[in-house]
Amino acid sequence: MPKILSFLLCLSFTITSFVICIDEKEKVLKISTDAATPTGSDFTYICDPVRYAKLKLDIKSFAFCDSKLPYNVRAKDLVDQMTLAEKIAQLGNNADGVARLGLPKYEWWSEALHGLSNVGPGTVFDNLVPHATSFPTVILTAASFNEKLWREIGQVVSTEARAMYNLGRSGLTFWSPTINVARDPRWGRITETPGEDPFIVGTYASNYVRGLQDVAGTEHYKDLNTRPLKVAACCKHFAAYDVDNWHGVDRYHFDARVTEQDLEESFLRPFEMCVKDGDASSVMCSYNRVNGIPSCADPKLLRETLRQEWNLHGYIVADCDSVEVMVTGHKFLNDSNEDAVAQTLKAGLDLDCGAYYPKYLGNAVNQGKVRESNIDEALQNLYIVLLRAGYFDGLPAYKALGKNDICTNRSIELATQVAREGITLLKNDGPTLPLNTATFKTLAVVGPHANSTVAMIGNYAFDPRNPGSPCRYTSPIDGFSTYGKVNYAAGCGDVKCKDASLIPPAVEAAKTADATIIVTGLDLSIEAEGLDRLDLLLPGKQTDLINQVAAAAKGPVILVLMTAGGVDISFAKTNPKIKAILWVGYPGAEGGRAIADVVFGQYNPAGRLPITWYQADYINKLPLTSMQFRPDDSQGYPGRTYKFFNGPTVFPFGFGLSYTKFNYTLNATVPSLSAKLQRFTHCHDLNYMANKTKPTCPAILVSDLQCGEYIELTLVVQNVGGKVGSEVVLVYSKPPDGITGTFLKQLIGFQRVYIAAGASQEVKFVFNGCKSLGIVDNAGNNILPFGGHTIIVGDGVASFPVQVTFHN
Structure with missing residues (x-):
């Protein structure tokens, strides 16, 4: 959860007549009402003439309520009618509203990382709406490598969000998803991310954001500043x-000391895809500094990159209390409070999740450190997003949504399917899996996660201090109980498993069971926001539990x-007594x-690891705080992620087994790509190894090319096994040999295909030459190298060369 100030935060829902207060010191949620419980039919929109009549205000005097006017004109009119003090009061996450204009309070902060949650104060659960659908955490969802599924999750979450909004229990702005690349295995927030590959992270981001935001039939508006929003999403944490x-x-x-090469190639790429491909309506800047400058005060990142280069259609928000952190944590330039708010506002930060903007912007204006016009610009960015989301005019398509659209059977089944599609089979000797109910009637289900419920939903789900929970829980022992008689033993008191006193009962259970399932791992006490890992091992006595149970199992x-x-x-991978291993994320x-459906073959696993699993000694070779991806021989640092690390792994990125087998046949390719040079296009130099001959024209800047050339690849994938299943087809590109400092390979495309036993399916890819074969040089330039590139399918099941040439 973002850093939170200690103060009494109150949300007054003017329309539905109830007030919610969260005392952050006492951690208590307090709800008071002075009207009947609101229903969907009671909810209205801001510019409803009936509402203004009840407020005894003349709606005709407020041009911002004239739906015939453009959004930018309406937003400007609203802002222009405010006093300076009123303007400033809207720039914290808990916006005050302006009663004399009929503008109610608004809480900007809600969360929807993998389902609606009560972590942000803008979403409230109570007796009317106690639950929402909880999907797997993002890292497991990403393991499905299924773009369609990612978008569908967003659609379900946004439907529940609109229903909550109609019931007066949420806003329309959700600060999700998290799209930072999982650079190092120790980072505590990997659970929130789509993994280590920037292309996968960006593809997930754009699909999930589209699922949250897109209103059917309006996906391709010419003027994206007027495109309707189902809800407004936010890509974080930049950068x-x-x-x-x-x-x-x-x-x-x-x-964070970052090279221009790594910044362009890895850290910024997912955000660019989220803004350009996903059309995200918000981006959140992060707490940290980047090369000395706090992210939220860097005009190059915010104003130049997000707004000017990528053309963000929306607002920029600070991670909670980031402006305060500039002063108290970074002590950036020894800034005063007024200096900090002036710098961030001028850099392009529109909204402060916190109290610094409302507290100090007035003084900053009076001291001449920032202009009122900067405040006006920020507010207009904010209100245009709310106009697009129907806050002022309503969105008729979602008016009827209500309680019955939350926790539907369809959404619960989708959450189950997402988990099935992400579960990854890492070992299957024999093969042992799937089990069958005729042979395996008694099951020992043991381990600290065998009876897991809350741990399965990870973070940014439901804060147990406040009302709200998933629609229901199905624990592992509940799941396995539908397939056989379960004998449960915890084996450990919790995942930290500090003593061995509970191991013997688990060993005894395994001695008599037809099959033993050991459910172990980590939880938020080991890896979480604010908590990075110190090693890559199972905690405490978990390894002892696994080995002893395996040795004794019948x-x-x-x-x-x-x-x-x-x-x-x-140790488990090489233990012959452990026949199968499944990774199930959270x-x-x-x-x-x-989990039970996969183990008993009701579902054939096809998940693939979205991160590299390193050996334990990896962390001894470099600190977490070293930001580079590339190896550093001078310090003995290995590379990071599959793109730059070529050492031994426990399991590589993209690894995953199936209960069936697939063969690939390369059907058709385009073996060459010729880029046309324009009159003012010049060759770009590129560093080569000393023993390699440098081409006459090593590369061309991508910005100097029209980039209209495409590579086509057609494969036939055949299921040659005996079971129906899905296959994830991964396609990589490899740059010409001899170029120094580039990646080993990079993912450029993927598809998940479902194929019946004995059947075949044609899979076609079309790649843009610049995007798929381009690299980033050590100065941060996007370039297309001359020479022989290689396209690789999967783990080398097929590969072919692509020759890049330049002509006039």
Whole structure:
């Protein structure tokens, strides 16, 4: 959860007549009402003439309520009618509203990372709406490699959000998703991310954001500043944010020293895709500094990159209390409070999640440190987003949504399906899995996560201090109970498993069971926001539990790992008594059902790891705070992620087994790509290894090319096994040999295909030459290198060369 100030935060829902206060010191939620429980039919929109009549205000005097006018004109009119003090009071997450204009209070902060949650104060659960659908955490969802599924999740979450809004229990602005690249396995927030590959992260981001925001039939508006929004999404945390708290180095003080090459190639790429492809209506800047400058005060990042270069259609918000952190944590330029708010506002920060803007902007204006016009610009960015979301005029398509559209059977089944699609089979000797109910009637289900419920939903789900929970829970022992008789033993008191006193009952259970399932792993006490990991091992006595249970088991042993980050389980991988291993991430509220369905073959797993699982000694080779991706031989640092690390792994990125087998046949390719040079296009130099011959024209800047050339690839994928299943087809590109400092390979495309046993399916890819074959040089330039590139399918199941040439 973002840093929160200690104060009494109150949200007054003017329309529905109830007030919510969160005392952050006492951590208590207090709700008071002075009217009947609101229903969908009671809710109205801001510019409803009936509402203005009840407020005894003349709606005709407020041009911002004239739906015939353009949004920018309406937003300007609203802002122009405010006094300076009224304007400033709207620039914190808990906006005050302006009663004399009929503008109610508005809470900007709601969260929807993998379902609606009560973490942000803008979404409230109570007796009328006690639950919402909880999907698996993002890292497991990403393992499905299923773009369609990612978008569908967003659509379900936004439907529940609009229903909550109609019931007066949420706003329309949701600060999700998290799209930082999982650079290092120790980072505590890997559970929130789509993994280590920038292309996957950006593709997930754009699809999930489209699912949240898109109103059917309006996806391709010419003027994106007027495109309707189902709800407004937010891509965070911008930028180079992936150190939370490691050996005393925390995000409130950390300065991320990043090369222009890594910034362009890895840290910024997902955000560019989120803004350009996803059309995100908001971006959140992060706590950390980037090369000395706090992210939220950097005009190059905010104003130049987000607004001018990428053309953001929306607002920029600070991670909660980031402006305060500039002063108290970073002590940036020894700024006063007024200096800090002036700098961030002028850099392009529109909204402060916190109290610094409302407290200090008035003084900053009076001291001549910032102009009122900067405040006006920020407010107009904010109100245009609310206009697009129907806050002022309503969106008729969603007017009828209400309580019955939350926690539907369809949404619960979708959450279960997402977990099934992400679950990844890492080992299957024999093969042992799937089990069958005829043979395996008694099951020992043991381990600290065997009876897991809350741990399965991860973070940014439901804060147990406040009302609200998933629609229901299905724990692993509940799931396995539908397939056989379960004998449960915890084996450990919790995931930290500090003593061995509970291991013997788990060993005894395994001695008599037809099969033993050990459910272990990590949880938010080990990896979480504000908590980075110190090692890559299972905690405490978990390894002892696994080994002792496996040694004593009568039947086959299946190890189920509930984690976000990778764990070195080499001991289990090589243990012949452990026949199968499944990684299940944090699988959401229906995780127990999904796990059991996979183990007993009701679903054939096809998940693929979205992160590299390193060996335990990896962390001894470089600190978490070293930001580079590329190896540094001078310091003995290995590379990070599959793109730059070529050492031994426990399991590589993209790894995952199936209960069936697939063969690939390369059907058709385009073996060459010729880029046309324009009159003012010049060759760009590129560093080559000393023993390699440098081409006469090594590369061309992508910005100097029209980039209209495409590569086509057609594969036939055949299911040659005996079971129906899905296959994830991964396609990589490799640059010409000899170029120094570039990646080993990079993912450029993927598709998940469902194929019946014995059947085949044609899979076609079309790649843009510049995007798929381009690289970033050490100065941060996007370039297209001359020479022989290679397209690689999967783990080398097929590959072919693509020759890039330039002509006049």
